[in-house]
Amino acid sequence: MFASTPINLEDVLHCIGVAVQAPSGANKQPWQFMVIDDARVKEKLRAKCEEQEKRFHETAGTSFKQWLESKRITWRKPFLTEAPVLLAVFSNQAMPYATESTWLAIGYFLLALEEKSLSTMTYTPSYPEKVRAALDVDEPYKLETIFPIGFSADSSPKAHRHPAESFIHKNVWKTKS
Numbered sequence: 001m002f003a004s005t006p007i008n009l010e011d012v013l014h015c016i017g018v019a020v021q022a023p024s025g026a027n028k029q030p031w032q033f034m035v036i037d038d039a040r041v042k043e044k045l046r047a048k049c050e051e052q053e054k055r056f057h058e059t060a061g062t063s064f065k066q067w068l069e070s071k072r073i074t075w076r077k078p079f080l081t082e083a084p085v086l087l088a089v090f091s092n093q094a095m096p097y098a099t100e101s102t103w104l105a106i107g108y109f110l111l112a113l114e115e116k117s118l119s120t121m122t123y124t125p126s127y128p129e130k131v132r133a134a135l136d137v138d139e140p141y142k143l144e145t146i147f148p149i150g151f152s153a154d155s156s157p158k159a160h161r162h163p164a165e166s167f168i169h170k171n172v173w174k175t176k177s
């Protein structure tokens, strides 16, 4: 949930500037960022995403549907019009390690965003190729994710993280319980 308070677009551009400092396969820098603050474009994007999410939810199996319901995840994606700015991130699939490198840049972006006291959530649309086409972006670009960006209006605490030790293996692989 995002406050309707406008954000400084310069802050988002700064964070993209941090993101593009990330290392990439063969230094090909395979990422592209589309900054969206036009209400009409946001509405068009939301409509396309929700159309695809409906399709996804209709085809989900029973146990997956139950899991989605337990997480209160529906086909509705209101944050796509409520957040003041959206950032669609693409990778150029003609380049080596395009997806890995782009997500590394995304990691840099997320930390920079937090330093600017801005909030987001990582939305990975269902059937991203349909959403990419709606944005008039051609192959070989792949839509990796869309970030709604704004000031948070969500008071829920940060989701639990397991302690680092539960992921660390020293010299030998130990199966973690």
Ligand SMILES: Cc1cc2nc3c(=O)[nH]c(=O)nc-3n(C[C@H](O)[C@H](O)[C@H](O)COP(=O)(O)O)c2cc1C
Binding pocket: 073, 121, 122, 123, 124, 125, 158, 159
């Ligand atoms: C690769 C990736 C894909 C994700 N895709 C979605 C998504 O499509 N929809 C969604 O609601 N959250 C998505 N998330 C958000 C995660 O559910 C969320 O980051 C996680 O539950 C931890 O919560 P936090 O980010 O609030 O700490 C995604 C996160 C990552 C890293």
